[in-house]
Amino acid sequence: MDVRAQVSMVFHLDKCIGCHTCSIACKNVWTDRKGAEYMWWNNVETKPGTGYPSAWEDQEKYKGGWQRVEGGVQLRAVGKVRGAMTVFHNPNLPTIDDYYEPFTYRYQDLFDAPEGADQPTARPISMVTGEPMDIEAGPNWDDDLGGSPMYAANDPNLEQVSAAEREALFEVQRLTFFYLPRICNHCLNPACVAACPSGALYKRGEDGIVLLNQERCRAWRFCVTACPYKKTYFNWSTGKSEKCILCYPRLETGQAPACFHSCVGRIRYLGMILYDADRIQSALAADPDKLVDAQRGLLLDPNDPEVIAGARRNGIPDDVIASAQRSPVYRWVVEWGLALPLHAEHRTLPMLFYVPPLLPVMAKVGDTGYDTSIDDFLGTVDSYRLPIQYMASLFGAGNEGVVRYALRKQLAVRTYRRAVTAGDVDMAKADSLLAAADSNRQQADAIYHLTSIAPFDERFVIPPMHREQAIEMMEDPLTAKGFEGFGFRQRPERGA
Amino acid sequence: MLDILLFGALPYVAMVLFLVVSVRRYRYEPFSFSSLSSQFLETRRLFWGSVPFHVGILAVFFGHLTGFLFPRELVLWNRVPVRLLVFEVTGLAFALLVLFGLSGLLWRRLTTSRLRVNTSPADLLVHAMLFFQVLTGLDIALRLRWGSTWFAEALAPYLRSIFLFQPDVARMAEMPLSVKLHVVGAFFFFAAFSYTRLVHILVAPVPYLWRPLQVAIWNRARPQNPAA
Numbered sequence: 001m002d003v004r005a006q007v008s009m010v011f012h013l014d015k016c017i018g019c020h021t022c023s024i025a026c027k028n029v030w031t032d033r034k035g036a037e038y039m040w041w042n043n044v045e046t047k048p049g050t051g052y053p054s055a056w057e058d059q060e061k062y063k064g065g066w067q068r069v070e071g072g073v074q075l076r077a078v079g080k081v082r083g084a085m086t087v088f089h090n091p092n093l094p095t096i097d098d099y100y101e102p103f104t105y106r107y108q109d110l111f112d113a114p115e116g117a118d119q120p121t122a123r124p125i126s127m128v129t130g131e132p133m134d135i136e137a138g139p140n141w142d143d144d145l146g147g148s149p150m151y152a153a154n155d156p157n158l159e160q161v162s163a164a165e166r167e168a169l170f171e172v173q174r175l176t177f178f179y180l181p182r183i184c185n186h187c188l189n190p191a192c193v194a195a196c197p198s199g200a201l202y203k204r205g206e207d208g209i210v211l212l213n214q215e216r217c218r219a220w221r222f223c224v225t226a227c228p229y230k231k232t233y234f235n236w237s238t239g240k241s242e243k244c245i246l247c248y249p250r251l252e253t254g255q256a257p258a259c260f261h262s263c264v265g266r267i268r269y270l271g272m273i274l275y276d277a278d279r280i281q282s283a284l285a286a287d288p289d290k291l292v293d294a295q296r297g298l299l300l301d302p303n304d305p306e307v308i309a310g311a312r313r314n315g316i317p318d319d320v321i322a323s324a325q326r327s328p329v330y331r332w333v334v335e336w337g338l339a340l341p342l343h344a345e346h347r348t349l350p351m352l353f354y355v356p357p358l359l360p361v362m363a364k365v366g367d368t369g370y371d372t373s374i375d376d377f378l379g380t381v382d383s384y385r386l387p388i389q390y391m392a393s394l395f396g397a398g399n400e401g402v403v404r405y406a407l408r409k410q411l412a413v414r415t416y417r418r419a420v421t422a423g424d425v426d427m428a429k430a431d432s433l434l435a436a437a438d439s440n441r442q443q444a445d446a447i448y449h450l451t452s453i454a455p456f457d458e459r460f461v462i463p464p465m466h467r468e469q470a471i472e473m474m475e476d477p478l479t480a481k482g483f484e485g486f487g488f489r490q491r492p493e494r495g496a
Numbered sequence: 497m498l499d500i501l502l503f504g505a506l507p508y509v510a511m512v513l514f515l516v517v518s519v520r521r522y523r524y525e526p527f528s529f530s531s532l533s534s535q536f537l538e539t540r541r542l543f544w545g546s547v548p549f550h551v552g553i554l555a556v557f558f559g560h561l562t563g564f565l566f567p568r569e570l571v572l573w574n575r576v577p578v579r580l581l582v583f584e585v586t587g588l589a590f591a592l593l594v595l596f597g598l599s600g601l602l603w604r605r606l607t608t609s610r611l612r613v614n615t616s617p618a619d620l621l622v623h624a625m626l627f628f629q630v631l632t633g634l635d636i637a638l639r640l641r642w643g644s645t646w647f648a649e650a651l652a653p654y655l656r657s658i659f660l661f662q663p664d665v666a667r668m669a670e671m672p673l674s675v676k677l678h679v680v681g682a683f684f685f686f687a688a689f690s691y692t693r694l695v696h697i698l699v700a701p702v703p704y705l706w707r708p709l710q711v712a713i714w715n716r717a718r719p720q721n722p723a724a
């Protein structure tokens with residue numbers, strides 16, 4: 001057992017209201033700069049939909065992630081040999097038009113326009129060329145267009161859904177959607193790191209945060225192709241790739257990342273988990289329908305004495321272990337089996353887990369309006385408005401079982417809470433539903449608590465990062481006293 | 497006098513600038529080291545420029561290197577006329593590939609508005625210098641035929657004399673004009689090299705070929721095996 005620690009995350013999709021506050025918080029802190037205007041390290045997309053960049057899940061086009069080969073996994077494109085062959089022109093690189101051309105408005109025209117019969121207008125101008133432009137796309141252009149033929153119908157995950165069901169999905173009565181907020185998953189087997197020929201990308205050993213060293217990036221841009229989530233971005237002005245840094249400067253000072261901190265729906269959870277690095281190889285080689293379980297199998301119970309001993313052997317400080325024990329992530333992912341990785345089939349072992357949403361699942365529209373009866377709840381999981389194959393394509397690597405399990409348990413918890421608070425459900429029935437969903441009242445109470453009422457520091461259990469030790473390892477803090485600091489030594493601008 | 501400046505002094509200025517500025521820039525301005533890829537802004541025409549250009553220029557570069565390092569062996573190889581022809585025609589083909597690619601790159605850069613705003617004076621200088629080198633080189637190849645053979649006797653000693661710090665200016669002074677232009681152009685190229693995006697050649701990611709794929713960096717000392 002080789003115990004390591006990783007900051008990992010859970011997003012509860014039933015709670016996301018699609019407000020984009022997270023995206024704005026991130027943008028204001030990190031990407032409000034020339035060349036980064038189009039970047040949304042945190043973005044929120046509507047599902048079904050094509051997302052950002054457009055159709056990023058279409059790996060026929062972008063060739064991101066790993067694929068299984070004899071004796072292990074291999075990057076789908078780039079990598080050592082194919083990278084060398086495509087360095088001068090990368091056929092799988094998304095371009096600015098796959099995202100959108102960033103724009104602003106010429107507000108000054110509103111003041112400078114000569115007096116006339118018409119209202120002056122502020123024309124949109126490109127933030128790349130400065131020239132007037134027609135806006136044709138934006139970072140959330142498919143927002144709420146769950147039924148649109150342009151966006152929803154082109155969702156790559158619908159390939160898993162039968163033609164008849166796909167058609168039914170776009171009947172007006174069935175139209176539905178949910179939101180999918182996305183950040184870098186800080187993967188255990190990051191394709192971006194493996195693809196970077198300069199060694200600019202790396203995983204921090206102590207907490208697993210994946211970072212991109214701006215001083216070593218040389219714009220070979222393989223990481224952009226390699227990441228199946230398209231969460232590394234190319235800054236067209238500086239000629240450097242950039243990515244989500246999980247707000248490590250905030251984490252190191254005990255604060256939640258900006259998108260977590262600002263989340264209005266309180267959908268986000270963060271904490272340390274312990275995992276077994278020795279098992280990564282076998283998890284990577286798992287069959288597609290076993291991938292989710294194999295990934296969950298990497299996570300270790302932080303209360304197991306053997307795990308604690310292994311963690312201590314590997315130099316993980318006691319207060320970090322204690323933090324892992326209080327972390328909400330292990331409960332969501334392993335104990336309760338409610339949170340699932342997004343697109344595990346790309347074998348990057350993403351460390352951001354999603355609780356699949358119940359809402360578009362449950363609400364059925366009958367002849368007389370919304371059917372809110374709860375008689376046949378478990379039946380509805382299979383006859384809901386978004387086909388289970390669709391959800392399995394997103395969250396189960398194709399395995400419907402793990403998705404069904406998570407949805408059933410959520411329904412059971414909901415029924416149980418209804419019995420407790422409204423009393424219009426028979427408690428015996430709630431109990432039987434819980435039992436059928438592999439749960440019980442005690443667990444349901446805990447799930448309810450963490451879902452609905454957990455305060456800030458139960459949702460975000462920020463581990464002590466021990467930067468003081470790290471800094472002492474590198475240099476004597478006293479020698480740096482009175483100097484300008486450790487940051488950029490020159491302005492991050494385009495080289496000649 | 498001009499000959500002494502151009503063939504006696506300029507090579508050393510170029511050498512010093514190339515070495516000192518590159519090292520200084522790498523150490524103190526690592527952020528500025530980048531190929532400054534523009535594929536994100538324009539991809540289709542880049543293919544028709546960048547790929548032929550790079551394939552051609554790398555072949556031409558190694559062709560020149562062979563001539564500099566092994567002039568005698570090259571002459572011996574060229575003794576059989578067919579081999580000479582193969583060598584020269586291959587070289588010419590790659591040079592034309594460079595010309596084709598370079599023209600495409602420049603055309604693309606000047607006619608794409610997204611690229612025009614993202615082009616520095618240094619980029620234009622690089623294109624101008626490369627054009628100059630390719631055109632004078634082609635001129636030599638076509639008019640002063642079989643350079644790969646006369647080179648060994650006429651130019652290689654001059655190059656060696658530079659590195660022996662006894663520049664044989666007289667030998668260069670006798671050269672035809674296009675050869676002089678090509679050589680002086682090369683010195684200017686190396687003098688300007690480290691001020692431009694050309695530094696991306698110095699950091700070509702060769703070590704990637706034997707590096708383990710995953711990279712982990714530990715801040716704290718690890719008591720145990722630090723494998724990634």
Ligand code: HEM
Nearest residue numbers: 087088220531532533534535546553554601605622697700
């Ligand atoms: C050693 C291997 C080399 C590698 C891996 C390499 C890689 C690259 C890459 C990735 C780009 C960016 C292309 C883009 O816009 O996406 C580039 C551009 C460029 N390279 Fe290289 N290069 C190499 C050698 C050279 C050599 C030997 C020269 C010339 C002496 C050269 C001259 C250029 C120029 C002029 C550009 C700019 C093209 C433009 O955008 O107009 N490169 N190179």
Ligand code: SF4
Nearest residue numbers: 184185187191192227
């Ligand atoms: S999500 Fe993409 S960018 Fe983030 S660690 Fe994984 S492969 Fe790298």
Ligand code: SF4
Nearest residue numbers: 016019020022263265
């Ligand atoms: S801030 Fe929270 S609720 Fe709002 S879109 Fe982002 S993740 Fe969803």
